[in-house]
Amino acid sequence: MNKRLRIVFIAEHPGERPAKLAYGLRCKGVSCLLIHISDLNFNTIAYFDYSIRCYSPAECVEIARRLSPDIIHIFSFHTDQTALAVINQGLDCKIVYDYKDIFENTIAYPFDPILWQGQRTLIERADGLCCRDRQIDHYCKVNSVNLNNKCILFLDYCYGMQLPLANKTIKANEIHVVFHGSMIPEDMLPQYSCNGFYLIAEAFVQQKVHVHVYPGTFLVNHLSSKNNPLFKQLEKNNHYFHLHSFLALEDLLTTISQYDFGIILHQGGTFGIPDRYVLDGHHAYGMSTRLFDYLEAGLDVLVQDNFTMVTNLLQQYKFGKIVDSSYILSDLKDKLLELKNDALRKEQIAQARADLAVEKHTSK
Structure with missing residues (x-):
């Protein structure tokens, strides 16, 4: 044996x-x-x-x-x-x-x-x-x-587990996007403001798109996203911005499945904020873990065009929307409503989720 x-x-x-x-x-x-x-x-x-x-x-x-x-x-x-x-x-x-x-x-x-x-x-x-x-x-x-x-x-992939999905209760004329992951406290760490989120969130809510934020697993992300004055003030002043508490993995995937889109965007690329990395290679060579969380939850995704490896994956598996700064900063809600009502996109998401299930790739 x-x-x-x-x-x-x-x-x-x-x-x-x-x-x-x-x-x-x-x-x-x-x-x-x-x-x-x-x-x-x-x-x-x-x-x-x-x-x-x-x-x-x-x-x-x-x-x-x-x-x-x-x-x-x-x-x-x-x-x-x-x-x-x-x-x-x-x-x-x-x-x-x-x-x-x-x-x-x-x-x-x-x-x-x-x-x-x-x-x-x-x-x-x-x-x-x-x-x-x-x-x-x-x-x-x-x-x-x-x-x-x-x-x-070996990419992060999807779990392949049939986790329960939430009922869709969002109104047909509303758009709700979700951001899950690292929250940079950009008032405390200005050297990383290119990877911040505040300006992106502000641009979305100004166009009447709901933004839901769930912090990632690392403690600094949990604390900064819930306690940072920038985001607390934005939530206080605008009912389109929603800060949520940290959730365990399985609860997170079920909860975010109620929304319309998951977002993977780059504040530096959208607003012309330069990176201050010692070496320049993260955006071209890096992959996003939360891409697979969104896919697992059955969400369509918006991905910034300068994330080269991520956008290549979207093109290979034929799902999601690659966006640039002009897409984000003008008429965003109307564009997203059109995507939301496209039945073919839902089929593409389901197929990509099946193709990128982790058990299909572990034989390597």
Whole structure:
């Protein structure tokens, strides 16, 4: 009898990606276990054989050593102490590194060279890289290295689980869009204002389009989106803007399914705000996790035209709407009402959701 492959996932701050990947692998008969430190935003039973919460990087390493898996799959936002502890211990198994972002693409001046070097250590010492986007290609180009023999491109994909969808109660003459993900407190971090959201939200509500905001899994996003004076004041002054509380993953997908569109937009591209990244590659090479959340919830999507990898995916799977600044800033509601009433678009979304289900891609 063939031995069942055992993979231990280690994530200091687990997001959606470990859950999706584990679900797809378990559909293929792989045993998946999760070691984590911070709280989870999903039901582990639905995705993992079991999970263990630890309270330090050293404890994560020791538990992983005792479990003696075939593969350790480590997840890190950029670089964190748990991921580095695992990669530096020389555990007796293959280690795969899975990044949220390539640090060199996303940091702005001033940057921390220790964090930069930490991710380089993870990339160079891992036995394999599981890449959610093409940022690793830009890393290789800039640093003149070849990692093709140990990289696999594996998008975030959809869960493929038949989660319940909410009843559509929105009036026919209204448009409700939803934004889920990172909220940049741009009054506190002006160097990242190109990736902020306030000006985009303001442009939508001024055109009588309802905007619903759900913060992402990281604590800073939760706190800044609910407590930032910019957004609190916008909500107070305009009934088209709605701030919502953080939701667990399964509840989030069901809740946002009531809206018309999910949005993936770039404030810098819309309003001419320059990026201040050390390297210029994030928008061309990066992928959006929330694209697949919107798709999972059955929503049509609006994607800014400068997100090259995301727009290429839309064109490949024939769904969503690619928009530029002129589309966003004039007659937006009428344009979106026309899209909302197009029955063919709903069929395209359903087909793309089926084609991008994670279990259809885990065999790679």
